[in-house]
Amino acid sequence: MLQYPQKISLCGFGGQGIILTAVMLGTAAVTKGGLYAVQTQSYGSEARGGQCQAELIIDKSPINSPVAEKKNLLVAMFQTAYEKYITTLSPDGVLVIDPQLVTDLSVPVEHTFAIPATQIAVDLGNRMAANMVVLGFLSECLGILQENDLIDVVKTQVNPRFVELNIKAVQAGIAYAKEHDLYYHG
DSSP states (O other), rough: OOOSEEEEEEEETTOOOHHHHHHHHHHHHHTTTEEEEEEEEEEEOOOOTEEEEEEEEESSSSSSSSOOOEEEEEEEOOHHHHHHHHEEEEEEEEEEEEEOOOOOOOOOSSSEEEEOOOHHHHTTTTTGGHHHHHHHHHHHOOOOHHHHHHHHHHHHHGGGGGHHHHHHHHHHHHHHHHHHHHHOOO
């Protein structure tokens, strides 16, 4: 599990659900974990298809600033986003990538985890569920959230038409971490 405060950056391109992922992590931390959270986001004027990024800080005590210079978790879902934000990751931080979309790791990170989230989502029937695969993976690999809490938040934050698919995607991310014994013990 990451140490508190958890300083998280998620990056990729618009349409991947990067912002929703951060919102759901923060919502779960506050409503299910009794923690404090603050979230910010930025995206290009193109919105869908342009680069986007969300930052999230989760802590056991009130958070005085929504900005953290160095992050202890970077989730990169696209090569150019990885290149832009890798310098914000602490030297002892955790990097999570989709290896089909981030293929050139120019900065070695000791704690790097690769999950083919987009391919898993495609196999489930909708590539747009890759962010939920990542959420499930993070909950299992890093111990950030309990599965039940995450699924409860999915039910409240996702369009009802997509709840079943998103729950399957979360469970697939959890299963991937378990099957490949991918756990962070920092």
